[in-house]
Amino acid sequence: MFYKIANIIRGLAVDMIEQAHSGHPGLPLGCAEIGAVLFGETLKYDPSTPDWPDRDRFVLSAGHGSSWLYALLYLSGYNLSLEDLKNFRQLHSKTPGHPEYGETPGIEVTTGPLGQGFANAVGMALAERMLAARFNTSDYKIVDHYTYTLLGDGCMMEGITSEAASLAGHLGLGKLIALYDNNSICLAGETKTTFTEVVADRFRAYNWKVIDQVNGHSIEEIKAALIKAKETEDKPTLIIAKTHIGYGAPTKQDSSSSHGAPLGEEEVRGLKKNLGLPPEEKYYVSAEVWEFFKNRKKQLIKQREEWEDKFSQWAQKYPELKEEWDKALNLTFPQDLELESLAIKSPIATRSASSIVLNDIADKFSYLVGGSADLAPSTKAYLEKYKEVQRDNFAGRNLCFGVREHAMGAITNGIAAHRGFRPFCSTFLVFSDYMRPAIRMAALMKLPVIYIFTHDSIFVGEDGPTHQPVEQLESLRGIPHLRVIRPADEEETKLAWEQIFKKVEGPVALILSRQDLPHLEKHRGTEEFFRGGYIISHLEKEAPQVVLIASGSEVSLASEVNLILKVKGITSRVVSIPDREEFLRQEKKYREEILGPQNALRVVIEASTGEGWYRLLNNSSSYVVFMNSFGKSGRAEQLADYFGFNSKKIARKILQLCSGTAHN
Amino acid sequence: MKIALTIAGSDSGGGAGIQADLKTFLALGVYGMSALTSITAQNTLGVQGIYDLPPDFVGLQIDAVMQDLGADAVKVGMLSNVSIIKTVVEKVKQYKIKNLVVDPVMVAKSGDRLLKEEAVEALKKELIPLAKVVTPNLREAEVLTNLRIRDIEDMKEAARVIYKLGVENVLIKGGHLLSEEAVDLLFEGSHFKEFKTKRINTKNTHGTGCTFSSAIAAELAQGKEVEEAVDIAKQYITLAIQNSLDIGHGYGPLNHRVKY
Structure with a gap:
């Protein structure tokens, strides 16, 4: 059955790409078996309730394979119609060129820029552990799900993947399972011209469990690898699946020509013939595959309903936890939040004023978590009263990202997209450049991430031009949907934080000074600060x-x-x-x-x-x-x-x- | 052009008194007039002699300018005896002067009391209640309140006591408190407002008190509210001190023609 599902996925994907006259057939053809196992057996989800909090998360880090994912969501019974598949890559469709968060049910994050999705998945797996530490009790496991991600050779080459994998290994995120679609072909040709390291060794060095040499076209091997992955609880797992790009295409299999362009009518007909699909029929789904997913959906719904029952019992027994849960999932703004009376002595650097505010509100917002890229003593984005998140303490609230700005940005996006936390992350403004692609993704997804960027101008002083931001402020303002707030004194810093919590609309960058600033009299009041x-x-x-x-x-x-x-x-x-x-x-x-x-x-x-x-x-x-x-x-x-x-x-x-x- | 009048003593050294007031009026863009109360013989080192003018003649000067030119604001500086104080009080009432700034000069830089007890009483009971702003320094605030002022909290207490005399605004100049910042405190009956500036390290501060109060008067003459007038006066005095002149053998004068 799973082989049949795989071929149906292949047929759907190439038909979408042919109709759109653009798209990437390479991955859908190469990863069809992996998709069939994931959605047909492994993943825990409910197509009728895509936002079920305890669903497994799946992130297609290789976002160009979007047709593969849409085909799977369609078969699984998400609210995605045949018409939607036919509108692949068309304006205002639910099936845009790359998966987009908020546009399509079942899409967990927007992916496309390689490596971002992988790091998002690390953030999600981390969020799962952190939520579990807060809400699970000895008698109820309310939070208990896996995070899966599929990444290709391109993702594996990106630096962000190394940063994020390194941190995931350090934290021992055992419920993170990454599937590496290793077909040795990238856009311009074979990876042997650029990428010859031993990935398995690299990940083992990062403290990952690695399941190598899996035949990505063998249902049995994929299933076995996924089961084996779950056996290890203290390490994330990388499954290296050997696949053939463009699998089944008569002339384009194993060639970069199948990566990012439609196969062409002739090739599609040959492919369908090879796979035993009716060559002239478009968007063909056999009755037995429909039947299979119909039954699976029923089981999945039942599984979710069982969770709901368990959740209600838990809620009844632990009303305080339930109250916290609701606040965290909805990012509820406490009505009694009032910062005006918080006394901050001036002159003071706005980074220090921000730290005072952050620590004050930390007690009121238990869902506020975050950290910095090895700069907590300087950016002061640290919750003094709370512990650090480490492999043995996911109940902590301070995240230690190490000197990994890019991964920090994307992991923070993953935490926000997972839901259950309002995350912040922090570094010097000048190093926002190191994480800019992740900031852009947060803005594109309108994720409520908070950036605390300090040392915001030439007034950093002696460290010189390498550490003095000049163009960063203006360039952040150029990112659509990103709010950039640069307060002038301690009072505006308080008002900025109030805004951040009152208006949960998308990412916000708070731009703060290193140097002391005097208090400014606001002679006409501050009502219009907002x-x-x-x-x-x-x-x-x-x-x-x-x-x-x-x-x-x-x-x-x-x-x-x-x-x-x-x-x-x-x-x-x-x-x-x-x-x-x-x-x-x-x-x-x-x-x-x-x-x-x-x-x-x-x-x-x-x-x-x-x-x-x-x-x-x-x-x-x-x-x-x-x-x-x-x-x-x-x-x-x-x-x-x-x-x-x-x-x-x-x-x-x-x-x-x-x-x-x-x-x- | 707006018009301001100073009722004060003359400083032969040119750094304080009506000389400082008139320079300040010019710098801040108002037309300046003066009614002399005393003539002093002084320089940067100190006061060598004081000659008080007859109270009637003080009154005559005020009549002369008020009946012809009128004044948008009036600053009152050194009034050395009870009779002169009473004359000025009478004239302020007669001409219904609203924008009155009283600089209660009664203690010299050396710390010597310049005013007799009864004169202090007249100042407190009769002149200060007519003022829009009164601008004592710490020593003067102590004399007006019989309090000991050591810190900002003491300043606030003194401001409350002085406010009760009936004045609209009390501005206590904290320049003599030993702190890193020079803090002046403004009280208008309900709120305290602190004006802070970084202390400037110079001995050339002769005439700062006079200059400050006349600068406030100049801004009130131009229609500014008290708080803003004080803000601008603070800035002016800061610039004037930054450019102060190292002339004479003692406390050199400010440079009223502020430069950048």
């Missing part, structure tokens, strides 16, 4: 001649400039813009009210490359103080002076620009 930008200076009696716009540490600089201008008789205002993209989303009336009259001189001050600020400037007169080069090694005060972030210099320039209006 709009991304608001006026902090005194109410003017006359229309302002100069509007000073800044974010983060430069807001206090702008306030100094403001007072110098006032001494010189210029009417000016200070606008703090902690979240520029949010500000730009506000209605025009509000934006204009904040930015002042068109004829006012708009001055933007930000220790970053300033490209994106042009949208806030008016045509007639503007002046931008920003970084147009890398920083330098030196004391922060020297750098401020050298790069022009000096209130007197800025004021002098503004006075020159305003001359004629200035009385002096």
Whole structure:
């Protein structure tokens, strides 16, 4: 039966790809048996309840094999129709080119950029262990599921896979099972030209159990390997399955030509003939395969219902745990959260203020977990009262990612996608580059991940340009759906955290200073902080001649400039813009009210490359103080002076620009 | 152009008194006028002599400028005896002066009391209740309250006591407290607001008190609210101290023509 299922998968996948005139037939043909065993026997899921919390997670890390996954979801009885398969890769379809989170039932994460999915799976397996440690009791195992991922040669070559595998091995994530589709062919040709290491040895060195030399086209061998994988509880397992790319294609099997382009009509007909499928029929599913999955679905539903019963008993017996469970799964915002009364002495670095807030709210949000890439003492993203997650303590709340930023980002995505936690991760802003692909994926999936990026400008000082972010802030703002908040002082840091918890919409990057910043008086209140930008200076009696716009540490600089201008008789205002993209989303009336009259001189001050600020400037007169080069090694005060972030210099320039209006 | 008047003593050294006030008015963009109360013979080293003008003549000066030019704000500095205080009180009432800043000068830099007990009483009971802002330094706040001020909490207590005299805003200048930051405290009856600035290490601070209160008056004359006026005055005084002049043999004067 499983061989029959495998061939049905092959037929469906190539028909989808032919109809779309694009797609990747190589993996669906090569991994059909693996798919048949996983969905036909191994995986625990319920197609009628795709969000069942205790389902096994399956991540297709080699996301280009999407037609394989859609075919399996279709056969398994998810809410995916034949029509959906026919619309493969079409605009607004439920079957996009690569699997997309939120678009298709049964898709656990968006995959495609190689290696991301593998690291997501590590995050999911970690989340499972952490939830189990919190909610399982001696008499009830509420959380007890596996995480499976299928990865190809491409995934295996990516650096992120090494980082994530290393951490998974260190943590001994025994319920993580990775299947490696080892066909020795990648997009451009054979892997022997680039990739000749012994993967099995590598993974053994990472503390993985490795089941090598599995014939990926033998149902029996695959089943046996999966059973053997589950026998080891203290190590993740890698199953290395030898497969033939494009299996069954008359001329294109074992060739890179089957990787990423349709086979063509002739080849498809030959393939179907080889596999014993009706050559002229499209989207053929035999009655017995339908029958098989119908029965399986019934069993799966029963399995889920049994879990529900167990869950209700558990909930009744442990109401406090149930309450925590509900909060964690829904990321419920506690009504009594109030940070205003939390006293933070200033001047203080916003990274330190953030740490005070984080530790304060940690007690109220038990679902808040996270960590940093070996920088906890510097980024201060650490929950002081709680333990670290290690192989012998998954009840901890501090994650130690080691110096593995890229994996940190993707593992955090996996934790968020798994659900049950609100994860944060942290490093220096300059190293956000090391994890940018994962940030992009979080944004694409709108996962509620929190990034704490500290040491946010040239004012890092002596470490020099390698450690001084210049273009990172602006480039993060360019990622759609990613909120970027750069608070100006300890009060804005509190408000930012409040926003983060009140608005669970997608990822947020909190950009924090290394250096101390003074408390800023918000002369018109902070009610409009959430709009991304608001006026902090005194109410003017006359229309302002100069509007000073800044974010983060430069807001206090702008306030100094403001007072110098006032001494010189210029009417000016200070606008703090902690979240520029949010500000730009506000209605025009509000934006204009904040930015002042068109004829006012708009001055933007930000220790970053300033490209994106042009949208806030008016045509007639503007002046931008920003970084147009890398920083330098030196004391922060020297750098401020050298790069022009000096209130007197800025004021002098503004006075020159305003001359004629200035009385002096 | 807005107009401000200073009622204060003359400093022959040019660093404090009406000389400092008029320079401040000019720098902050208001037209400045003066009514002298005393003439001092002084330099950067100290005061060599004081000659008080007859109270009637103080009144006459005020009449002269008020009846012709009028004033958008008035700053009152050194009033060295009860009669002069009473004259000024009478004139403030007569011309219904709203934006009145009282700098209760009564202690010299050396620590010597400049005012007799009865003059202090007149200041407290009659002049301060008419003011929008009163700007004592720590020693002056101690004299006004009979309290000992050692820290910010003491400052707050003193501000409450002075507020009860009937003044709208109390600004206690904490410059003499030994802390890293110079903290000034503003109290308007319900909230305390602290104005902090980094201490500037210089001995050239002659005339800071006068300059500060006249800067507040200049900003009030231009329609600023008290809090913002104090903000701007703080910034002005900081710039003036940063550019202070190392002239004379004692405490050098500020540079009222602030440069960048």
